[in-house]
Amino acid sequence: MSRIIEKLEILADAAKYDVSCSSSGSNRQNKNKGIGNTGAGICHTYTEDGRCVSLLKILLTNFCIYDCAYCVTRKSNDIKRVAFTVQEVVDLTINFYRRNYIEGLFLSSGIFKNADYTMERLILVAKKLRMDHNFNGYIHLKTIPGASNDLMYEAGLYADRLSVNIEIPIESGLKLLAPEKNRQDMIRPMDYLKQKIMEVKEEKEKFKYTPSFTPAGQSTQMIIGASGETDAQIIKVAQNLYDKFNLKRVYYSGYVPISDDMRLPGIGSAIPFLRENRLYQTDWLMRFYGFKSSELVNEQHPVLDLDIDPKLSWALRNPGFFPVDINNADLHLILRVPGIGLTSAHKIVNARKHGHLDIEQLKKIGVSLNRAKYFIICRGYKQIFCDKPEQLIKSYILNASKSKYSRSNFYQTSLF
Template sequence: MADDRIKEKLEILADAAKYDVSCSSSGSDRKNKKGGLGNTGAGICHTYTEDGRCVSLLKILLTNHCVFDCAYCVSRRSNDIKRAAFTVQEVVDLTINFYRRNYIEGLFLSSGIFKNADYTMERLVLIAKKLRQEHNFNGYIHLKTIPGASDDLLNEAGLYADRLSVNLEIPTETGLKLLAPEKNRKDMDVPMGYLKNEIIRTKEEKKIFRSTPKFAPAGQSTQMIIGASGESDMHIMKTADHYYSEYNLKRVYYSGYIPISNDNRLPGLGSDVPVIRENRLYQSDWLLRFYGFKRDEIVNERHPNLDLDIDPKLGWALRNLHQFPVDINRAPYEAIVRVPGIGVTSAKKIVAARRFGALRMEHLQKIGVSANKVRYFISCQGFVPLMSDRPAEMIKHYILAASNTKYKKVFNQQLTLF
C-alpha cells in the first residue's frame, strides 16, 4: 500500500512539474568522490546541456499545494485538482532508488508553497543536504528557490545544489500584477541579487582559499511564461536582456502558456502558444548571448514580434541587406558570425582555415555552413552572391522554397532564370 501511495504521488507531482521547463543541467562540474554515488558529468525528464549532451533528471514538485492563486498556474489555490505532497525522506529515497536503477542522473526539484516561503524552502534544502551528506550523492541537483525565503536558506541551498533558479513567471510587472496580484517582482529580484553576489563572492574567495566551498557552481536561471499576458516578443526579450546583464543569469527559459482555465484575464482554451514561437525566442536568446547582437537589432518598435517563418538571424539579415555580401576571405569574425547559415563554430573554423589559402564555396560546405542560406549573403573565391540585387521578400521566398523538398526542383529551375 505504501508503494502504491508513493506511485500515486509521483504521478501527480511529476505531471504538475511538466510546466516548469528550466531544468538544463549545463554548467556544473561536480565530480564523484571515492565511495560516493552519482556524477554530474556522467550519463525522468530529458534535458540537454549546452554542448548537446542529453541528461535524465527526476523532475518533480515537493507538493502541488500552494497558498497563492496565480491565474496561469495549474497548482493555484482555487483550482480543483488532486493534491499531494512528498515527505523529505520520500524525495531522497526516490532520487537514490531511481539513480541506482540508472533511470536518472540528477534531480530537478520545485514546489508549490506550503504555509510560507521559509517553511517550503527549508524542506527543499533539507532534501539536497540529506542527499549530499547522508548518501554522498554527487549527481546534479537543481533547486527552484522560493521568492521571499531568507538569505540564510538561500545560502544553504547554494552549498548543496548545482543550480538555483527563481522564476519570473510573467515577463512584465504589469502582467504579473494582473495575473498574480498576490506576488510582486521585488520578491523575485531580491533573491536573484543575493545569489548573484554570493556566486561572485565565493568565486573570488576560492582564488585565495582553495578550501572555499562551491556555491551554485552551475549558476542561476529563470523562466518566463509566454503568451499568458499578451506581451510582444520585444517586451519578452527586453526583460531577458535586463536579467542577463543585471543578474548574470546562465539561462532564461521560455515556456509557452498552456490554457488551463476560462479566466477572462487569460487567453481562451484552445489558444495554445505555438511551439515555434518558443523556438524563435530561444534562437534570439542565443543571438544575444553568443553572436554579439543587441536586442533592438532583433526586435524593436518597428518589428516587435519575431517572424515565425524564418529564424531571427535571417530576419535581421533580410532587413539589413546593405551590410551584405560579406567577403568570407577578408571580413572579421564579428561580421562572419552574423551571416545566416554560419554558426559560432563554423565562423571560427572559417577564420582559422583562410590563413592557409582562399576559401571557396566547397570549402565552406565541408566546414558545415548552410549553403541554402549563405549563398545570398557572402562572396568568396569563385563565387558571387545569388540575387544580390533582389528584394528581401524574394530572397526569403527562395530560401523557404529550397528548404522544402517539394519545391527544391522548382527552386533550382527558377534560379537559372536569374
Template sequence: MIPRIQEKLSILADAAKYDVSCASSGGTRKNVGKGLGDSHTSGICHSYTEDGRCVSLLKILLTNHCIFDCAFCVSRRSNDIKRAAFTVQEVVDLTISFYRRNYIEGLFLSSGIFKNADYTMERLLAIVKKLRTEERFNGYIHLKTIPGASDELISQAGFYADRMSINLELPTEAGLKTLAPEKSHDLVKKPLKLVNTSMQAYRDEGKRIKHVPTFVPAGQSTQMVVGATAETDKDIMHIADSFYKNYGLRRVYYSGYIPISNDHRLPMLGSLPPLLRENRLYQTDWLMRFYGFHVTELLNDDHPFLDTEIDPKLSWALRNLHLFPVDINTAAYELILRVPGIGVTSARKIVQSRRFGKLRSDQLRKIGVAMNRAMHFIWCADRIPSLGSPSAMEIRQHILSAGSRKNTPSSQQLTLF
C-alpha cells in the first residue's frame, strides 16, 4: 500500500470509530452474473471490540475536515488533530482491494463536512455509484446521509446504498443548541422523512409492478450521544420511540459520550464512556421493539433512570409483582415474553412444546430459560408457588447474590486473553 494512503487510512479509520451505528444486517442485494460480492448469500460478518462496538465493515470517513464545531466531536473544527481526506477513487480502490483479500464484506462510509453539505454528499454519492456501476460491487454498503444535503442527492444515494443513516447527535434540541449550536434536529428529520417516504412508495409500487428499483433495502437508522448532556433515560427513550414510529427506523444507536476535550460545557466523566448506561438503553430499546413493552411501562416520572444493577425487564417485573407468577403451561405468549429470564426464542419454544404435555423446570432449562431469574415469576408442572410470596426486595437480593456467586473467579470461564 502507498505510504500516503496508509497514513490516510490510519487517520480516517480511527476517526470513524466514534460512529457506532454500523449494523450490517438486513441487506438482500443479490449478485447476478459476474459481479463482485454478495450481501445476500454470504451476509456480513460481525466483529466487536471489547466495549461492544461493531467493527465488521471497512469503516472509514471520507474526511475528518469539518466546518462545524460540535463540542463533543473529535473532528470538530477547533480541535488540533491531524486532518486527511480520501479522493473518490481512493475509497473505491480500498474497498475493492480489501474485499478481494477477504478483509471485509462491506463498506461503512461517513464523513466530516467540508465546504458544504452538498459538496460532501456529492462525493459520497460518487463513491457508491462507482462501486455499484463500474466495479459491479454487490457487497453491503452503509452510507451516512449528510444533514442539509439536497433531496436529489439523498434520493440518488438511496438506489446504491443498502442502509442509510443520519446522526441525531444529541437527544434533545436544547442539548444540541448548547453543544452544537450550528446544527438542528430539523436538518436530521427532513432526510429521514424523505428516505422513509421513498421506501414506502417503492414498496407499494412493487406490489403492482414486477420490476421496481431497490431503494435502501436494509432501512435507515440514527445515532445519539448519551451522557454529554443532562437528559434522563426517560427523555432519551421517548425520543427514540418517536423516531421509530415517525420514520420507520430499523435501529436507534446509543453512543456513550467519550470525553475528548476540556470544554466547560461538557461533563467530567473521567476517561471512560458510560458503557453500563449505554447497555441498559440498548436493553430497553430491545424490549420496546421485540417484547411488546411501551416506553412508559419501563420509564416514567417515578422512574426516570434505568436501574444500573439489574436489567430493565427484571426492574419492571419487580415493580409489577401483582402480575406474577404466571402459569407457564397456560399463559399467553405475550405474557410469557415479559417473564425475566425468558427470551423471544425460548418463549416460542415454550408455546410449541406445551402442546405435547406440561413443562417442568428441567425442560425449561433445556429450552434456554434462565431459571435463576424466571423461577421467581412462574409456575410449572413441578414448581407450585408457596403461600408466603417473597417481596420485590427479597427477589432482587436473591438474584443479585446468585449473580455475584456465578461471577467469582473460581467459576469464571477461562479465555485466551
C-alpha cells in the first residue's frame, strides 16, 4: 500500500501541469446497477493555484522517451521514475469513487516505448472500468500523438472526452523546444476525431443503438510563454483549431520555469496568472460572443491588456460602435457592450418585446451598469461615449480592483 501511495503522490503531482480536465458535455447514464453516473456536467473543486481536482487526475507513468525542454517528465530530468500498472489505476479509481472522493478519471501519461504501446495501456484502463466494473463515471483520456487511428477509435468508445495537446502554439517554438516531436502527429488525430464524431452523430440519427463515441468531444492545451509567442499568435491558433476541428475547448497553461535551459525563459519568470485569465476571456468572446480573433488581438494590438478585460479593450479601440441603443440594436451589438453578459443580452432581447427598457430594468436583468453605462442609451438615459477614454479606464480599474483575481477562479471569472 505504501508503494501505491508513493506512486500516487509522484504521478498526481506530475499531472498538475495539464489543466485541460473539464468534464462538461457528457451524459453517460447509469445502467444495470453499475457504478457512477455522468450528468451534463461535473462540479469541480480547485486547489490554491486553480488546478481542477474533482477528477482523479494522474499520469500512468512519468517515464518518457522524449526530451521536451518545457516538460517536467522529460527524459533528461533527474526525477524519480514510477509507473502504475493498468490494474492499479482501475483499483484506485473504483476505490476513490466509492469513497466519494472523485467523480471520474483524467488519465494522461509519459510516452514509454512508443505511442501505440502507451495508448494501448490508457485504453485498457478505460475498458476495464467500463466492461469489468460497469463504471459509468466520467473518463477523460489524454491521447498520445502518433497513435494509430484504430487505437483512437477504440479510445473514443470508452472515454467521454479525448484530447491531444498542441503543447507549443507556434510550430517554430515546438521545433526549438521539442525537436523530436512533429506537429502533424498532433493535427492528424484531431482531424480523425472530428470526422469520426461527425460520422457517429449521423449514424445515431439513423440507428438508435449506435455506440457512443467520445460524447464530450475533444479538447487541447497550449503552454503559454515558453517560446515567446504573442497573444495574437496564440489566439489565432486557437481560432483555427475551433474552426477546423470543432474542439470543445482550448486550454491555456502558463509556462512554469522548471529548468535553466537556455532555450526557455529563466527561473523566476513565470507567466502572470492574469495573462492566462485574459486568454480565457478572449477565448470566451470568440466562442460565445461572436468576436473574431483578429478583432481582439492583431498585428497592431498583439498583446492583451492586463489592466482591463479584452471586451472593454476592444470597445475603447472601436468607439464607432457606441453608444448602443439597447431597445433597438440587434443581439450581435448588445453582446459587444462591456458589462452585458450572454444571459443578460438574451434577457434584454426578450424583455424589450413588451416595452422599452430603462436603466432600472437593465439593472434587474443583471447588467453591470458600472461598465455598461458608458456604452449604451435606453429609455430615459442617454450617454455619449466617453470623450476621455483614460477617465473611463481609471474608473473601470478602480471598480475591477475590488474583485479578487486568483488562480482558483480563472475558469469561472467573467468580466462581461
